[in-house]
Amino acid sequence: MKRTELTEKILDAKRDGELSWKSIAETIGGYSQLYIMTALLGQMRLPPPQARKAAELFGLSAAEEKMLGEVPYRAEQSLVPPTDPTLYRFHEAMMVFGPTMKEYIHEEFGDGIMSAIDFDLSMEREPNEAGDRVRIVMSGKFLPYRYHQPEEGAPALGYKEK
Structure with missing residues (x-):
């Protein structure tokens, strides 16, 4: 699995669970909401305790949990200028x-x-x-x-x- 696929899986779980970023950050804890959002969107890494909580929240496998703790390729899919x-x-x-x-x-x-x-x-x-x-x-x-x-x-x- 690529990190972008894990991000999509997390976003699917967020949608399916009708979760807000605020509630996700409160559940995972330990860091600001913006940091947790950045990590779950694939641009930062999560420490093991936060990765464990994220894996529980989103129903992730052990391998996906470990991936949340890996150093990401930041801005990998950036388009300049961005289209969004x-x-x-x-x-x-x-x-x-x-x-x-x-x-x-x-x-x-x-x-x-x-x-x-x-x-x-x-x-x-x-x-x-x-x-x-x-x-x-x-x-x-x-x-x-x-x-x-x-x-x-x-x-x-x-x-x-x-």
């Missing part, structure tokens, strides 16, 4: 606001990137009279680019001096 309208809007937002975010990071931190590995994500509904909004908070560790080792006395490049 919701995913396309995220892509569009990064195309529009990404250069601004990049410039802000470089001005505030120096030459480097925001980690997508040491990373937190939260989302919530934000009531608004003009129509509810989606609040997304991404928090990633700043990772400076590492240059060749400077000679003694030469400044190291990377972090911005405050």
